[in-house]
């Protein structure tokens with residue numbers, strides 16, 4: 499989970515990341531869905547959700563167990579039909595209903611429905627995939643070798659995939675997906691059950707994909723994962739998008755944010771405490787805790803008030819709530835439920 503330490507940034511750093519963003523999204527939408535609906539019997543899983551994912555960005559669909567994340571991925575990747583009452587859905591610029599083949603050619607899907615054949619070796623799985631994509635034999639061999647190398651599977655390439663660890667299977671799964679050179683890739687809970695090292699490696703692969711202008715649609719129950727990787731995050735709850743935005747935007751939605759103002763000089767500290775009456779005080783650390791969202795407007799006003807009081811802070815730190823706070827506030831989720839579902843995936 500995101501530690502307080504990483505959530506704490508100086509005001510200057512926060513201002514600069516907020517203005518530049520993680521990636522400059524290309525203008526075209528890789529995925530655009532309007533009023534996406536899906537019901538199973540009398541259970542409404544998706545209740546008319548809108549999605550807009552710019553090309554070359556990472557979009558995370560976050561939600562508790564059973565929220566409908568996999569259903570959304572299955573629909574967008576043509577594996578399951580949306581309800582007829584849904585609005586227009588376009589993936590890779592193609593209409594999902596009218597041109598499903600073109601959509602399939604533009605995308606790659608990995609996740610809970612992996613295509614790996616455990617009886618074949620890693621290399622054989624790759625070559626089979628190359629055949630399915632109608633790559634000429636020599637090109638298929640070259641692409642397979644390249645991807646096996648990139649995903650650190652060269653040593654395991656000659657062994658049956660049945661014996662692979664969870665992390666190796668995920669890597670092989672992604673490598674197999676990439677052999678078709680998809681422009682859009684769906685990663686359904688790509689790191690569930692992986693150890694921290696494998697999870698960080700997987701994040702590295704996702705970042706590499708985005709650097710190559712691939713669009714990544716990610717589902718996850720791990721808030722830190724969404725926080726680390728995503729340009730935009732949508733929180734799915736009760737079949738609807740409860741909130742959408744960058745990780746920073748979402749964090750500003752829940753209370754708990756504050757600015758910590760610290761002084762070296764006790765006199766300056768006391769003067770500031772008198773000027774900022776709403777602030778919580780920490781006499782030992784000579785620091786004040788001023789409630790707020792850390793926005794530019796609030797920071798400017800805070801600095802103006804310190805100026806008027808004739809004091810200068812030695813340290814100014816913006817504390818934003820982390821994504822856990824947002825997730826539980828928006829989904830009304832109970833922690834245990836999510837933890838249980840993670841255990842079940844292991």
Ligand SMILES: Nc1ncnc2c1ncn2[C@@H]1O[C@H](COP(=O)(O)OP(=O)(O)OP(=O)(O)O)[C@@H](O)[C@H]1O
Pocket residue numbers: 538543561562563564565566567568569570719839
């Ligand atoms: N083929 C199906 N028939 C009936 N109900 C289904 C079907 N597929 C999914 N559901 C139901 O739809 C709901 C959403 O399932 P989905 O797998 O999309 O959730 P999820 O958010 O991906 O959950 P998880 O995090 O556990 O993977 C669940 O209640 C599930 O039981």
